[in-house]
Amino acid sequence: MGWLVTGGAGYIGSHVVRALAQAGITPVVLDDLSTGFRRFVDDSVAFVEGTLLDQPLLEKTLREHEITGVVHLAGFKYAGVSVSRPLHTYLQNVTGTATLLDAMLTENVTNIVFSSSAATFGTPDVDLVTEETPTRPESPYGESKLIGEWLIRDVARAHGLRHTSLRYFNVVGSGSDDLFDASPHNLFPLVFNALAKGDRPRINGVDYPTPDGTCIRDYVHVSDLAHSHVVAARKLEAGEALEPVYNLGSGSGSSVKEIMDAVRRVTGIDFEPVIGDRRPGDPARIVATGELAARDLDWQMRHTLDDMVASAWRARQAAGADYPA
Ligand SMILES: NC(=O)c1ccc[n+]([C@@H]2O[C@H](COP(=O)([O-])OP(=O)(O)OC[C@H]3O[C@@H](n4cnc5c(N)ncnc54)[C@H](O)[C@@H]3O)[C@@H](O)[C@H]2O)c1
Structure with a gap:
């Protein structure tokens, strides 16, 4: 029994892995090491080297580790570069997410926490963005994250996933x-x-x-962010309803x-x-504003x-x- 952390060898993922382990939830990492580091994952944590695009590997990992939920952080995050590499960005962030969702359905894994981004908003015309602020992404990266949210919402509607998407602001x-x-x-x-x-x-x-x-x-500390992933995972596992989207801003x-x-x-x-x-x-x-996340995800x-x-x-x-x- 455990939670799969895709991208768990990356900057944020490695913090999420440690926070889950400290909370008594067994993390399992899947990472292709394209931007992550093997040494970011402790030897005590099960580590699968491979890509999100490999559906048989995903299914095997979900099955063999008896995974009950996924924190999905793996992706290509360079917004500026995504403008000149749209196909790569969509492949990693959209096809990758769709492949993961398909594998989850096959293996009957029903909980997912998704790493979304402030980039879904583009240039907002309000001083303080809320979850109601219209999304107008300005890069293939921001678009791919928004499509990821939609994919998860639509698969949840059709097949009954429990899910939430966390839009990170500037994680440091x-x-x-x-x-x-x-x-x-x-x-x-x-x-x-x-x-x-x-x-x-x-x-x-x-x-x-x-x-x-x-x-x-809006700068937020990576450990505060990791903690709210643990709260989200616990609540989804317990069958508690979460909002489809939260802004993790300060x-x-x-x-x-x-x-x-x-x-x-x-x-x-x-x-x-x-x-x-x-x-x-x-x-x-x-x-x-992170008010909604403060209410539901102990975001502080x-x-x-x-x-x-x-x-x-x-x-x-x-x-x-x-x-x-
Ligand atoms: N850092 C930020 O400020 C920020 C802000 C908003 C959203 N995000 C999102 O959070 C997530 C994690 O970001 P990060 O800062 O830790 O980036 P990161 O690049 O350090 O981590 C991403 C991890 O995913 C892995 N990965 C990439 N593509 C993969 C694939 N196809 N299959 C398996 N593994 C793959 C990489 O090797 C890496 O370990 C990303 O999805 C990013 O878009 C980050």
Whole structure:
């Protein structure tokens, strides 16, 4: 008996795996290691190396490990890259999710928690996004996540799955010094990599219509996020109804300049960022209320911005040469 974590060797998945194990739920990981790391998964956890696109492997894994639910995190997450690689993005995120759902139906696995994204909203025209805010994704990535939500909703309607989709906002920090975000496109790894090389971190655009001119994002700590997955898994397993979608946002945002201040404070490194041009497709501000998730998923900000920066920096330092440049 256990829960399958697809993408469990990735940044967020590895935190979810540890949170499930600590809560007494046996995790089983399926990961193709395309962006994840085998060492992120403890040897005590069953690990299946393979892709979501391999339906016989999925079915065998579900059956042999007597899986009762799935946390589905595996996917291609680089929104910017998805614009030039739409087929790859749809294959991994849409075909992959459809294949997983088909395998779940075959093996009669009826619970699923899905990793969705703030990218489903595109550029919202409200200060505080709620679950009612219209979705207008602006990249194949955001579209693929929205289609994933629809696939799960429709299969649930037809076949009776219990499900929820969690739309993460900007996930940062580390719950343990041996786990980190290795994305070459996210702000924290970019800033840390620049500092590690002795370069000046870069701010993309200082002329946005925000108080300090830089983009505002809603940063949430990966351990807080992982905890809410455990709550969702438990509730689904117990047959409790959950909303189809929750926003995992904090209700407040931080600007890129504020992040740079926090990095200076936490690392003790004094630097002056390079000011660059805007990146196409970056909304000025996206911040969500997490009220619904607070009500149902024990979603709380248990970490400050400085905790997020400090824990991510510690993990970056601990990884040393193992950190992808
Ligand atoms: N990091 C964020 O801020 C953020 C925000 C919103 C949503 N998400 C979503 O959360 C999920 C996890 O993100 P992450 O930051 O941990 O990314 P990640 O790249 O570290 O993790 C993804 C994991 O999935 C694996 N994987 C990818 N395609 C696979 C496939 N076809 N079969 C099996 N395994 C596969 C990778 O090897 C990796 O271990 C993704 O679905 C992402 O879209 C992340």
